[in-house]
Amino acid sequence: MKQKLWVFLILIILVAAGCSAPSNKEKADNKNQSEEKTKQTQKYHRIISLMPSNTEILYQLGLGKEVIGVSTVDDYPKSVKHKQKFDAMKLNKEQLLKAKPDLILAHVSQKGMGDKVLGDLEKKGIKVVYIPEAHNFDEIYGTFKQIGKITGRESQADTLVYDTKHRVDAVLKDVPKHEKAPTVFLEVSHEPEIYTAGKNTFFNYMIEELHAKNSFADLEGWKKVSKESIIKQDPNVLITTEGITRSDYLKIIRKRGGFENLEAVKKGRIEAVDGDTISRPGPRIDQGLKALRDAIYRDEK
Structure with a gap:
């Protein structure tokens, strides 16, 4: 059931954001925002992650204890079941403020959808970072590094990139040979x-x-x-x-x-x-x- 909800969340977010790859202007805006958001690194102790993939990255960077809240479709690792849940499709400003986060990781489309809640939280001094949608492996590795830089875990992020890339390459090398692509x-x-x-x-x-x-x-x-x-x-x-x-x-x-x-x-x-x-x-x-x-x-x- 969680898997179906996660797929549904992805579909809703991406359909609302335009269903396709970002334009060159959007890519530039995302890049500029990422650079701006990561210029100054500080330690965060109360992190809310609104996308399951970002939650998994945070845990792999050794920040599981710093994560205080996740989305309602988060289910991995198992310990996230003990975290406070937030509906990423219908954010509640009062609930978020009450949790007292110092960092919120959101999906970039949530900004494109004009989410007023996150904008209001930023005005109140809460750091909100919008993570771009990854369309290939290099962009996934870029997300690892971006989150690593934001949280001061750059060396751990580099290790995560190396290990994941090694495993991905091993899978690709084992594709059976065939005359015609299925x-x-x-x-x-x-x-x-x-x-x-x-x-x-x-x-x-x-x-x-x-x-x-x-x-x-x-x-x-x-x-x-x-x-x-x-x-x-x-x-x-x-x-x-x-x-x-x-x-x-x-x-x-x-x-x-x-x-x-x-x-x-x-x-x-x-x-x-x-x-x-x-x-x-x-x-x-x-x-x-x-x-x-x-x-x-x-x-x-």
Whole structure:
């Protein structure tokens, strides 16, 4: 259930922010803000993280004790269950003020959505840093370094980058050799509205890094797609990231008229991967990448 809520949160945030990669101006603004926010490093002892990936980064940097609050969809590491919860989609200014944070890590789209609550908190002297959306591994590593610089954990961040990069490279080196790139349909949300990831999304980037082809790479960002369009694409593999089991996903597929004729269904290439590790651009991304690789190439391992 947490995985589905996390995917839903990502969809809502990104759809509200425009569904696609940031413009050059937005990238420049994000970069300038990041530089401005990290010019002066100080120690923070009461941190609120409004995105699960940022929470995981903070813990890996040794700041778990300093984290006093997380989003309602945070569930890793297990100790976050003891932290105060905040609804990232409906922030309560009084609740946040009562928690007395000295640092809040938010998603950059929350600024783009015009979140007045965070703006008011900044005016009251609380440091708010908006972390940009990562679209590739280098940007994930950049997020590690950004948070490390903000919190005075730069050396730990460098180590985290090195270790994560090493694990990611190991996964990529073990991609089976194949003559033709398999086509993949990645389902991030099912009925009543089916959503998938198009170009300029981290999901699409991972598929391409694994030498496969996204069936909807012609679309931009996170998009709703019809059953008919999926049938027309006839992908080699159908993969869900909703956190449901493979058998449950198969039950959903069997209820869709016309899907019985898809190559993926005929060959039993219905797969399910962990929604958390694949969708959170954080320290466990190698696990998500490996799960995606194994799902795409299950018959070739």
